[in-house]
Amino acid sequence: xxxxxxxxxxxxxxxxxxxxxxxxxxxxxxxxxxxxxxxxxxxxxxxxxxxxxxxxxxxxxxxxxxxxxxxxxxxxxxxxxxxxxxxxxxxxxxxxxxxxxxxxxxxxxxxxxxxxxxxxxxxxxxxxxxxxxxxxxxxxxxxxxxxxxxxxxxxxxxxxxxxxxxxxxxxxxxxxxxxxxxxxxxxxxxxxxxxxxxxxxxxxxxxxxxxxxxxxxxxxxxxxxxxxxxxxxxxxxxxxxxxxxxxxxxxxxxxxxxxxxxxxxxxxxxxxxxxxxxxxxxxxxxxxxxxxxxxxxxxxxxxxxxxxxxxxxxxxxxxxxxxxxxxxxxxxxxxxxxxxxxxxxxxxxxxxxxxxxxxxxxxxxxxxxxxxxxxxxxxxxxxxxxxxxxxxxxxxxxxxxxxxxxxxxxxxxxxxxxxxxxxxxxxxxxxxxxxxxxxxxxxxxxxxxxxxxxxxxxxxxxxxxxxxxxxxxxxxxxxxxxxxxxxxxxxxxxxxxxxxxxxxxxxxxxxxxxxxxxxxxxxxxxxxxxxxxxxxxxxxxxxxxxxxxxxxxxxxxxxxxxxxxxxxxxxxxxxxxxxxxxxxxxxxxxxxxxxxxxxxxxxxxxxxxxxxxxxxxxxxxxxxxxxxxxxxxxxxxxxxxxxxxxxxxxxxxxxxxxxxxxxxxxxxxxxxxxxxxxxxxxxxxxxxxxxxxxxxxxxxxxxxxxxxxxxxxxxxxxxxxxxxxxxxxxxxxxxxxxxxxxxxxxxxxxxxxxxxxxxxxxxxxxxxxxxxxxxxxxxxxxxxxxxxxxxxxx
Amino acid sequence: xxxxxxxxxxxxxxxxxxxxxxxxxxxxxxxxxxxxxxxxxxxxxxxxxxxxxxxxxxxxxxxxxxxxxxxxxxxxxxxxxxxxxxxxxxxxxxxxxxxxxxxxxxxxxxxxxxxxxxxxxxxxxxxxxxxxxxxxxxxxxxxxxxxxxxxxxxxxxxxxxxxxxxxxxxxxxxxxxxxxxxxxx
Numbered sequence: 001x002x003x004x005x006x007x008x009x010x011x012x013x014x015x016x017x018x019x020x021x022x023x024x025x026x027x028x029x030x031x032x033x034x035x036x037x038x039x040x041x042x043x044x045x046x047x048x049x050x051x052x053x054x055x056x057x058x059x060x061x062x063x064x065x066x067x068x069x070x071x072x073x074x075x076x077x078x079x080x081x082x083x084x085x086x087x088x089x090x091x092x093x094x095x096x097x098x099x100x101x102x103x104x105x106x107x108x109x110x111x112x113x114x115x116x117x118x119x120x121x122x123x124x125x126x127x128x129x130x131x132x133x134x135x136x137x138x139x140x141x142x143x144x145x146x147x148x149x150x151x152x153x154x155x156x157x158x159x160x161x162x163x164x165x166x167x168x169x170x171x172x173x174x175x176x177x178x179x180x181x182x183x184x185x186x187x188x189x190x191x192x193x194x195x196x197x198x199x200x201x202x203x204x205x206x207x208x209x210x211x212x213x214x215x216x217x218x219x220x221x222x223x224x225x226x227x228x229x230x231x232x233x234x235x236x237x238x239x240x241x242x243x244x245x246x247x248x249x250x251x252x253x254x255x256x257x258x259x260x261x262x263x264x265x266x267x268x269x270x271x272x273x274x275x276x277x278x279x280x281x282x283x284x285x286x287x288x289x290x291x292x293x294x295x296x297x298x299x300x301x302x303x304x305x306x307x308x309x310x311x312x313x314x315x316x317x318x319x320x321x322x323x324x325x326x327x328x329x330x331x332x333x334x335x336x337x338x339x340x341x342x343x344x345x346x347x348x349x350x351x352x353x354x355x356x357x358x359x360x361x362x363x364x365x366x367x368x369x370x371x372x373x374x375x376x377x378x379x380x381x382x383x384x385x386x387x388x389x390x391x392x393x394x395x396x397x398x399x400x401x402x403x404x405x406x407x408x409x410x411x412x413x414x415x416x417x418x419x420x421x422x423x424x425x426x427x428x429x430x431x432x433x434x435x436x437x438x439x440x441x442x443x444x445x446x447x448x449x450x451x452x453x454x455x456x457x458x459x460x461x462x463x464x465x466x467x468x469x470x471x472x473x474x475x476x477x478x479x480x481x482x483x484x485x486x487x488x489x490x491x492x493x494x495x496x497x498x499x500x501x502x503x504x505x506x507x508x509x510x511x512x513x514x515x516x517x518x519x520x521x522x523x524x525x526x527x528x529x530x531x532x533x534x535x536x537x538x539x540x541x542x543x544x545x546x547x548x549x550x551x552x553x554x555x556x557x558x559x560x561x562x563x564x565x566x567x568x569x570x571x572x573x574x575x576x577x578x579x580x581x582x583x584x585x586x587x588x589x590x591x592x593x594x595x596x597x598x599x600x601x602x603x604x605x606x607x608x609x610x611x612x613x614x615x616x617x618x619x620x621x622x623x624x625x626x627x628x629x630x631x632x633x634x635x636x637x638x639x640x641x642x643x644x645x646x647x648x649x650x651x652x653x654x655x656x657x658x659x660x661x662x663x664x665x666x667x668x669x670x671x672x673x674x675x676x677x678x679x680x681x682x683x684x685x686x687x688x689x690x691x692x693x694x695x696x697x698x699x700x701x702x703x704x705x706x707x708x709x710x711x712x713x714x715x716x717x718x719x720x721x722x723x724x725x726x727x728x729x730x731x732x733x734x735x736x737x738x739x740x741x742x743x744x745x746x747x748x749x750x751x752x753x754x755x756x757x758x759x760x761x762x763x764x765x766x767x768x769x770x771x772x773x774x775x776x777x778x779x780x781x782x783x784x785x786x787x788x789x790x791x792x793x794x
Numbered sequence: 795x796x797x798x799x800x801x802x803x804x805x806x807x808x809x810x811x812x813x814x815x816x817x818x819x820x821x822x823x824x825x826x827x828x829x830x831x832x833x834x835x836x837x838x839x840x841x842x843x844x845x846x847x848x849x850x851x852x853x854x855x856x857x858x859x860x861x862x863x864x865x866x867x868x869x870x871x872x873x874x875x876x877x878x879x880x881x882x883x884x885x886x887x888x889x890x891x892x893x894x895x896x897x898x899x900x901x902x903x904x905x906x907x908x909x910x911x912x913x914x915x916x917x918x919x920x921x922x923x924x925x926x927x928x929x930x931x932x933x934x935x936x937x938x939x940x941x942x943x944x945x946x947x948x949x950x951x952x953x954x955x956x957x958x959x960x961x962x963x964x965x966x967x968x969x970x971x972x973x974x975x976x977x978x979x
Binding site: 320321322323325326337338388389390393434436438439440441442445446482483484486487488489492504505507508509510512558559566615616617618619620622716719720721 | 818819820821822823824825826827828829830831846848849850851852853854855856857881888891892895898899904905906907939940942944946947948961965966967968969970971972973
């Protein structure tokens with residue numbers, strides 16, 4: 001008689017703290033009080049045997065409800081659920097029985113097999129706070145994660161100093177393919193659809209890809225594993241932007257049979273305001289939907305998922321510059337060149353982006369230890385960028401890219417005693433169509449990309465307190481593009497000899513070129529986790545990531561309107577390889593815990609933009625920046641502490657520091673986040689309707705390590721051309737911001753409850769500019785913002 | 795087996811998507827590109843033509859600037875500026891667009907006082923200058939210097955001094971900026 005018990009934790013809803021580690025110990029005896037030596041104790045995913053005195057101890061157990069199973073041949077097994085919230089002593093008395101031993105298998109859904117890298121998890125509760133904001137804003141809650149912004153609505157995550165193609169975003173097991181190479185392209189994702197967000201600060205998430213030079217963001221949707229139906233509505237009102245959002249979701253959970261989820265979100269905001277002026281044309285809109293249906297059978301489950309993300313984002317009017325003179329004026333005047341009265345209207349320049357994601361999943365459980373997952377996904381991303389244009393073109397997008405991605409993932413997982421093995425492959429086909437109806441030669445050309453990858457990861461529990469893991473991945477990638485190049489550009493780039501074979505046609509002053517590239521890449525990860533006594537944990541991981549040049553690095557060829565720079569790609573670029581060594585020490589005392597995570601990331605062939613020259617066009621002279629490769633080294637440390645001062649008071653501290661060096665050119669890397677730290681003090685009192693009051697101070701120092709890319713240009717002063725220095729390098733000064741957050745929970749009727757939150761961002765209405773905001777040359781950051789949030793659970 | 799069926803369907807879908815062709819991209823006619831800025835100065839029978847031509851747009855080749863002759867001292871020239879896009883056939887005359895959208899454009903002329911002084915000779919629907927037509931009164935003594943012609947898109951035409959030709963408060967985005975080296979004798 002064999003009974004299979006599947007226990008799936010619904011961490012997604014009730015996320016446990018990532019560093020909750022508890023020890024359970026006790027003694028197993030017979031009814032007569034005799035110790036049972038060699039009895040089998042299974043708690044959570046851990047298994048031990050009792051010693052000669054019947055004693056046992058299991059460490060590293062997560063808090064919350066956990067399955068406990070105790071057995072001994074010839075005795076009745078104990079099978080129970082225990083709520084762990086600290087170290088506990090559990091003694092068991094087993095009754096004699098002649099029944100056969102029952103087997104219990106615990107299946108826990110884990111993101112990755114990285115036991116050697118401490119993953120940073122963001123809980124649903126925190127995600128809800130940011131319901132009105134973006135993914136990039138939420139991720140800043142993790143020490144070592146910053147954001148690269150364009151204005152206030154386009155926010156990209158920066159992990160340990162790296163971003164864009166170096167930080168893939170995995171949404172619901174699908175790699176987001178949304179033109180992520182662009183610095184002003186934010187991840188196309190509605191934060192309300194996230195149940196849990198995990199940040200992996202390294203390349204060790206090998207099942208998702210081998211190119212995460214910076215790190216990975218893994219998003220999992222809300223998923224309910226018990227038989228229930230509930231809904232949630234979040235309403236936000238914000239004073240800055242005079243807008244808000246509403247998000248409603250319904251969840252039907254089930255452990256067997258049908259379950260489904262549906263979510264809709266609307267956001268609407270007008271111009272944001274800096275302390276001294278309106279940030280004209282900074283409004284945004286969003287209308288999103290996502291939903292899934294799942295059927296869970298006895299040995300399998302099958303599910304279908306669809307999501308649609310649709311946004312319109314205004315780009316600050318003042319950030320559109322025609323030439324270097326305009327840029328110089330903006331930097332020197334320190335006020336935006338365009339300031340209008342507040343409006344909800346979004347004019348050009350603006351972005352309109354739609355992202356569709358549809359997928360089918362099939363999971364088959366062979367037995368208690370082995371499972372197979374098959375997934376097919378389809379993504380369609382349409383990016384329209386409207387610019388200030390002349391001659392009736394204002395309603396025609398200046399950039400129109402349609403990116404279609406089809407992918408299949410197959411993953412197999414097997415648990416064997418102390419071993420866990422995971423292997424699989426994925427293949428994808430991607431097509432980019434650059435619509436010529438724009439009337440402008442596209443920045444990113446038409447291309448097709450075929451990829452195939454396969455990986456294997458193993459983790460092994462050497463002992464209760466020591467585990468190791470290792471993995472390897474191989475990727476094949478082929479890119480075939482088609483693009484027109486000015487013959488003059490083709491020669492200037494030096495392609496005439498090296499890439500003459502790519503030329504397939506001619507059109508006036510331009511060549512029609514079909515570049516084709518093939519890559520074979522290897523990536524790998526290895527590490528260990530050692531637990532010492534007294535709640536001291538040591539995680540260490542080394543990973544090798546390999547990233548191919550992205551379309552922008554290969555093909556960029558033209559003027560960037562917000563930076564007044566001509567950006568040039570290079571067909572001769574080679575892949576980039578990073579070796580990242582990361583270690584985390586975590587120590588917990590009764591009321592205080594600290595986590596220190598130093599890292600060193602050594603990147604060979606690091607691709608970056610570097611100023612090389614000037615080119616004169618009809619619009620004037622422009623600096624030219626080209627993609628180059630160098631050997632770079634990023635070192636840094638992330639620190640987090642948590643202090644439970646008393647029952648009501650808590651304190652949190654987070655610090656992130658990165659130093660980026662270009663070793664070849666012996667200078668600093670550009671766009672490295674400056675040293676920043678935050679202090680948060682929280683008061684909570686359950687008796688007063690779960691009152692929570694939080695005050696947060698955010699300090700961002702001035703970045704003193706930066707490359708000098710300043711240049712001289714001629715401007716007109718008193719009708720004469722005068723040379724001036726255009727300072728595009730000097731980072732803005734340090735700043736400190738204060739934020740306030742408060743909430744109270746109310747029971748309404750029946751099972752429903754409501755939460756009311758009131759918050760203020762930038763309480764002191766501080767005027768500041770952020771080094772990592774592309775619009776720092778043109779305008780200040782947002783000023784004070786009052787926000788009210790109403791949340792209903794029903 | 796259910797999973798093999800699903801795999802088969804997925805593979806078929808993938809193959810059918812993969813089989814679409816990567817057709818050659820269509821050559822874009824970049825209609826907004828200004829390749830050529832021609833400024834003519836006429837006084838009596840003398841016509842001076844100043845041209846800046848950059849056929850590769852934002853490409854690496856610099857504009858070729860030619861000035862057909864020297865200006866005479868103390869002379870009033872009637873000036874006109876034409877903007878052309880010579881990358882398309884037939885050549886597109888962008889001057890007409892600028893005239894039609896006159897309220898969204900303004901030209902600015904900059905030169906040292908020794909070269910001369912400029913006055914607008916046209917107006918948009920609001921009575922503000924465009925600058926496609928102007929007069930240049932040259933200086934009283936021989937001089938050399940540059941005449942800089944700037945075309946601004948969406949300038950603040952009502953800002954102080956802008957209607958009189960002062961670019962300082964104009965704002966907007968620069969669509970063209972040409973420097974012609976000239977000699978007054």
